[in-house]
Amino acid sequence: MAFSPDSRWLASGSADRTVRLWDMSDPEAEPTILSGHEARVWSVAFSPDSRWLASGSDDRTVRLQFTLKVLTEIGCQKVRRNLSWAEWQRYLGQEAYRRTCPALPIHPSFIESGRELARAGQVEEAIARFEAAVALDPTLDLDPEEEANQFALLGLIAQTANLFSQGDVETAVVTLKQAHELAPDFQQLSPDIAAELNDSSVWNTLCWQGRLWNHAAEVIDACEVAVQLAPEDGGIRDSRGMARALTGDFAGAIADFQAFVAWAPDHDHSDEVVDRRHSWIEVLNNGGNPFDEDMLETLRNES
Template identity: 45%
Template sequence: ELVVPIYAKYFTKDEIDQLIEFYDTPVGKKVISQMPMVLQESMAAGERWGEELGARVLAELREEAANAARVDGFDLAAMLPALDDLPTGAKISREGPSEESEGIIGYEREFEAEVLEVFELGSSQVMFASTAVNLFASTTEAIRAVIGVAQQPPLEVREAMQEEGIQDVALEPLDLPVIGTTAAGWLVKIETAVVDFDMYILILAQGRVSAQVMAMGPSGKIALEDVISLARLMDQRIQSQVPVAAGQTGQASLVAAVKLLVEGEQLALQGSIPDAIAAYSEAQARDSTLTVSGSSWTALCWYGSLWGYAADVMTTCEEAVALVPEEGWIRNSRGVARALTGDTDGAIADFEAFVAWTSVDADREQRQGWIDALRAGTNPFTPDLLELLRKGVNPNSVVLAALLDEPLERLSGPWPRYPEMLRQAGIEGTVLLEFVIDTMGRVEEESIKILRSTNTAFEAPAREVIRQSLYSPGRVRGQAARVLVSQQIGFTIQREPDTERSRRQRPAVTGKREITPSPPTLVVTDSAAVDELPRLLASPPSQYPDSLRGVGIEGVVVLEFVIDTTGHAEPASITVIESPHPAFTDIAREAVLVSVYSPGRKDGVPVAARVRELLTFLNER
């Protein structure tokens, strides 16, 4: 009765009578008996076709990514470690081109454990590793990237952890041997209520290329030497592609020259203009291969003008414009220098170029005011205005994030909404945005600009994340300032490792794992009771032995062992209390050895604890 209305919806009575007559024929009866198998095999064929199509699409995407990694005669992908360079147990979790900012071309490759929670790297147990290379316009800029990391800790790591609710994050600089032209790095120690982690971040420069290695693993289980070995491998591969510059006077002299250049920029910011000019000159004299970027010349041009040395820094302003004539901020800086040295027409031309370039209404209005004043024969750059510009506190002015007293911190805001169509298609990507944060820490909505995106469908949710975010107010010398910020929003699909399809394809797995104290109480190595019992945090799926599948044996393996203070089972302590079959025993023992536990605690301090664990084996069909 339930299906009659359905048939009546799609067939007339005459058509149904004809169907009944057909199914009474030999062919109709065969259709009834064989159609389920036909449909089943058709679905299987469709699934195989989908898998083959997916493999072809994946191969095309990888080829496209590989082509994108070939730039200016360099093969960036070939500079990175491959799977063959790592022990078995690792897999590539992500790979592709990246572009951190304008003029910097990059490529990255990330690794994670293929089956277990960790993979081995030398003597280290690594949960996740990321490798990346960036190609800069010059060797100077590559070295500068390393010096920047050495002087400024990776606070974005701490901020990311804090957004996840993890507050105990410590940053320690690393004392590294010579790798590449120069190298720097940090150890990030992450403490959680459950388990602690170590993360090593290393960056090196070689020619125009900088390379970064990041490896994360359980605290105490990852060695710096193994991370350095990976960095040296990348350095060797970069050297095979990077030609030695003609006339280069030596790596040490170039590194010293770049450090002097950075010091000169900092002196300019502080208002010590004669010392800054001297540092720039000494840097150029130290190594003839040093290249000064347009932004570096602009720093001296801008602050030199604001501190009363416009005539002395005019040549640096011209150098900056010659290098990047289309950059609005560079033209703006030269405009101030020209106005202060009496070149009114030149100043107006530069400010007009800035007005045409900027997308921020407040900046456009301010420069237009300067243009109007200059045309009226009035110099708008009064001592009071110059003082405000030096402090970066003019409400209508915008400062760069690099000039702030402290890095900005995102205080609140939503997570990005993943476009459902892209999620279903398995497409990941990033959006790079530029925007202005006002003196209250709010984003000026009209200033939000998309600089680059891997897919236009990501742009609207990324823009919405920025629009609703609240930041700590930027400050320059203690005064609140509007800040120009660039931020990248990433869209990554969180894949479930235990999908329905994977459960169908793999042998049956253990269904339950429980930890119980050894009777009568949980015993620890110092014979004192524990305040907090150990808990199972992570373990790989344990496969049902193929040799027992046909006979249908099931059961529970009971193991007793000691969990040490790092949350791992001590191999020598594992004792089999009960097992229905030796084949189960071997799998259970291996599962315990690769599992991660929260250690037992006494008065908040991790202690070793003896436990019993039950592993249940079910012959699921």
């Protein structure tokens, strides 16, 4: 246990691997809990100017940390921001996030932490995180439930694309159904939200893989989102073209394959790949569908 030289702080080490920091100017306030050690904390000491706190532990480390006073000073006066979510977790542990600089907005990483929860399928936890953000800053243009559902959808989209790529079609179909329960039409997503998935790449992967495994109707809206995000990408047009053909939109499929054929020579695609698209266009122009099970199996083996 140690008092700071300016008598403002009292620090104590504990067997629970934490350091507790009391603000002696407000003795009735709960202590700040500093985490980070992996074993019992057996020693604490302040620097002569009270700005630093050192702690020694049975984990054979010494941690040097700012006092909360200095954290607040740096954040509010020098950096002009509130603590990030990572900083808050590091220095304040499980305390509820708050604005240490009341005149400044909450750090964007606090909202992003809610989005990460939603992407991981922890929707209720994400809603609670967003509600806390709105309570701290009522000016935020954020609907907690809508935000959580949109980012949960993005998590399901990424998961489904990955499952299809791995050949786990049965599970992919389940997660795709869950995604459509959140958004019957993926095009309902705002472009900014849709672009969170590495721009068009994940959407295109879902489009490409879904129609290879006979689920073109369920992924056609993902194809549309991919094209909206990258309309000049002939490879993405190619993915949508096949999905269109498999869902009966032959005219749309022809237009997409023609776009790919015009785009391919400048993007290192072989003559064989281009010739195959020419043959598909010919079959479609004659009212046929080139994508029978044999062709789908060939494409699956090539992907």
